[in-house]
Amino acid sequence: MRSDLLAALNAERAARRATILLTYLASGAQRLVRPAEISREPLREELENLLRLGRSGLVGGGSLFALVQVPPIRLLILGAAHIAQALAPMAHFLGFNSVIIDPRSAFAAPERFPGCEVIAEWPQDVLPGLGLDPYTAMVLLAHEPRIDDPGISAALGAQCFYIGALGSRKTHAKRLERLRAAGIAESDLARIHAPIGLDIGAASPAEIAVSILAEIIAARRRKPLRAEQAA
Amino acid sequence: MLSHPEMEPRMIASDEDVLRAAQEWRTAGRKVAIATVIETWGSAPRPAGSHLLVDGEAAFLGSVSGGCVESEVVSEALEVIETGVPRLLEFGVADETAWKAGLSCGGRIKVYVERVD
Structure with a gap:
């Protein structure tokens, strides 16, 4: 060479x-x-x-x-609660570059996330400067429309390869209503993985983190099923 | 408590780290060859695109097989460093040499070895 x-x-x-x-x-x-x-x-x-x-x-x-x-996967975690604390070190082990964003500074405290970039700001203020791209995954864990919705809009616009949102089917139905009202197309809404994570019956924060990371890996690596290729 | 450096994720050299190291080693004046897995069959331990970096003193970084055939690849790489002619190596259970080198998972791999000029 x-x-x-x-x-x-x-x-x-x-x-x-x-x-x-x-x-x-x-x-x-x-x-x-x-x-x-x-x-x-x-x-x-x-x-x-x-x-x-x-x-x-x-x-x-x-x-x-x-x-x-291809660039290493970057993982943007919006919402710095309990699951994020399990998710960030596991993502690090997988070689992902993680960034945690949460305007609530009590949650977005650096000592809760050793070795991780933590930003205590509103997503809409910092996402434009982070250079979201098709090798970025976004995980929404806040259950808070003022954090979730700007994140989803930015991730859809930047063609992030994975967007996953925590919350029950009921919470997600309300979320979809809000995003529809904001003018986001059905085809884009269909790209949001919710409820987040592979259905492995995960219960603890660490187990939920595994199910989320497994879903992200599948989105990145899995070959389309034959039926999907034919479609 | 004893520390376990192998459990620290930063200690696992990714294939990207290996290419960055290749550039650094070369810039530092070391003779360098890169071995790359180009094809796998069966349950091969490392996917295509995995790298092993070797210098003229047989120091190495990275992995093409998770440890099974590395020593064989290093000795081939040393010859590639001398001659500058790339080589295509094949390892698998059907192959007597490879059996000695021990790709015990039963897979087969093809490895391309080239000098960095």
Whole structure:
């Protein structure tokens, strides 16, 4: 690998931009492909599929290797209550970069979240400066419309790959009513995972954190089911 | 209480950390090869895109198999560092060498080893 290609790969990752390094296995020749350039590639379908899943693999009948580099998952946790305290260290172990946001400074106290970035501000004031992107997951734990709703709007607008909201079906139905009234499209509302987390019967805050993280991993990694692909 | 550094998540070098280290090692003047898993079959321990970084003194960072074939990959990498010619290695239970190297999970992996120039 040429040093300049290695440096470029590292620079793209530091800037939270996806990149593919193509290696021609017969010759050892290599080149970078950026997402905006994929549409011009002869192997675009294979490359797009790998990029969507964030996976590396052989393409072109095994003649090329595509090293797919996507930014690390960033997890924005809105609402710094009990579940957040279980979620943040588990997310850290998974390699996610977590940020906790809650305007209630008693909850958003740094000593409750060692090693984590904690912001005691209203979401609408800080989210625009955080650079939300398709590699960002947002988890809403506050049960508080003034925290939840601005978060959901920002996450939908930035194409965050996962948006999950805590609350019963009844709470979520009210939430959907409010968001509909605010002019958010049905197709966007359908992207919100609620009640949050995989249905594993989680009871304790730590168990709920596991179910949330499992749902986030599934949203990032799982191949679509055959039925979904056909649809 | 004894500390368990292996339980600390920051101690697990991600594949991104490995590429960053490759650049740092190279900039520091070390001879460097990168081994990358390019294909897996069956229950291979590390997915395609996993890296092992090796320098001219056989120091290494990262993992291509969770420890099963690393020593074999390191010795191949040392030759790649000398010759500059990339190599494609294959390990699996069907292969006598690999059996000695011990990919005991029953999977097979293909590893591409290249020098950083």
